Amino acid sequence: MTREAIQPFIRNAWYIAAWSEELDDGLLARTIMNEPIVLYRDADGTPGGLEDRCCHRGAPLTHGTIVEAGLECGYHGLTFDTKGNCVRIPGQKNIPPQARVRSYPVVERDQILWIWMGDPARADETLIIDYPYHDQPGEWPHRKAMFPIKANYMLMIDNLMDLTHLGYVHRQTIGGNPGQHVAADMDTRQTDHGAYFIRWMLDHDPPPTYRKGGKFEGKVDRWQEFEYVGPSIVLQWSGALDVGRGAQEDRNKTGFHLRLLHGATPETETSFHYFWSTANGYRQDDPQATQEMYDEIYPTFIEDKEIMEAQQARVNLDPERALVGIHADSALSLARLSLAKLIEEDRNMMAVAAE
Numbered sequence: 001m002t003r004e005a006i007q008p009f010i011r012n013a014w015y016i017a018a019w020s021e022e023l024d025d026g027l028l029a030r031t032i033m034n035e036p037i038v039l040y041r042d043a044d045g046t047p048g049g050l051e052d053r054c055c056h057r058g059a060p061l062t063h064g065t066i067v068e069a070g071l072e073c074g075y076h077g078l079t080f081d082t083k084g085n086c087v088r089i090p091g092q093k094n095i096p097p098q099a100r101v102r103s104y105p106v107v108e109r110d111q112i113l114w115i116w117m118g119d120p121a122r123a124d125e126t127l128i129i130d131y132p133y134h135d136q137p138g139e140w141p142h143r144k145a146m147f148p149i150k151a152n153y154m155l156m157i158d159n160l161m162d163l164t165h166l167g168y169v170h171r172q173t174i175g176g177n178p179g180q181h182v183a184a185d186m187d188t189r190q191t192d193h194g195a196y197f198i199r200w201m202l203d204h205d206p207p208p209t210y211r212k213g214g215k216f217e218g219k220v221d222r223w224q225e226f227e228y229v230g231p232s233i234v235l236q237w238s239g240a241l242d243v244g245r246g247a248q249e250d251r252n253k254t255g256f257h258l259r260l261l262h263g264a265t266p267e268t269e270t271s272f273h274y275f276w277s278t279a280n281g282y283r284q285d286d287p288q289a290t291q292e293m294y295d296e297i298y299p300t301f302i303e304d305k306e307i308m309e310a311q312q313a314r315v316n317l318d319p320e321r322a323l324v325g326i327h328a329d330s331a332l333s334l335a336r337l338s339l340a341k342l343i344e345e346d347r348n349m350m351a352v353a354a355e
């Protein structure tokens with residue numbers, strides 16, 4: 001079990017580098033695992049990720065421009081393709097083989113740019129999770145966001161895998177009564193790639209966000225289903241139906257439900273990029289419903305950001321000190337167990353790559 005707050009990077013995995021729409025304005029600078037990266041689209045729209053440091057004099061390539069042949073450095077005009085090869089040096093024909101920059105495998109899928117930070121030979125695209133909802137605006141209209149958070153990425157996973165914090169951190173928003181959260185009926189299990197839980201709060205007062213979004217008048221049966229797909233993704237499906245509508249038998253009935261994608265991409269050991277999107281499975285033809293839910297969730301996640309940053313500041317005083325587990329941590333513990341396995345596997349892969 002990994003009880004320390006600060007967990008090491010796992011390189012051989014896919015991470016969210018950016019939302020597709022973040023490249024609409026051109027070059028994007030983003031540090032991932034302490035490595036400055038430039039993300040961009042080349043002239044035909046193919047996305048690329050290169051080390052944000054020109055091999056000539058070290059200028060950041062984010063100061064450059066997209067030209068027909070690739071990404072042209074803004075200092076002396078060396079141009080690189082998406083594989084990191086230098087394809088043009090102004091004033092000379094011969095391009096030395098060492099004139100190249102590191103390139104990262106980048107795959108665009110479901111309006112997400114996924115990046116592989118490990119051995120490129122292991123970048124297996126079939127390992128990328130499917131998230132079809134971003135491309136289903138009729139059924140799942142959505143909004144996306146990204147917050148920088150000053151905490152180790154695993155504090156985010158801990159946060160999502162222990163929802164008893166809702167009654168405390170989010171008392172004013174999605175939370176509701178702390179006692180009902182602690183008493184929620186929980187079904188937790190380990191999966192091949194992480195951990196899963198579903199919790200039910202039956203015959204429960206809808207929290208303010210649900211009352212507004214779902215227009216509930218009485219009590220509801222509320223569920224929260226979370227799946228951690230290690231190392232950095234959590235898939236969420238939450239909702240509620242009026243008591244008596246058989247929510248436990250069929251959650252797909254017309255009612256109030258949401259799908260959220262959470263991605264915690266490490267920036268440094270003590271900071272990460274928090275990508276989240278929220279899709280509403282109700283009032284789909286009403287753009288106001290999507291906006292309202294986004295406006296409700298946004299301050300909730302700011303509450304999470306604040307508690308995690310405060311937590312990290314304390315952890316920084318004594319980073320090695322182990323954290324104490326409690327009963328409510330059952331899903332969190334399974335997530336960390338699978339993380340420990342991923343760390344071990346990644347170490348072995350990195351050792352092989354270094355040989």
Ligand code: FES
Pocket residue numbers: 054055056057058059073074075076077078
């Ligand atoms: S530093 Fe990039 S071309 Fe000189």
Ligand SMILES: [Fe+2]
Pocket residue numbers: 159165166169170300304
């Ligand atoms: Fe939270």
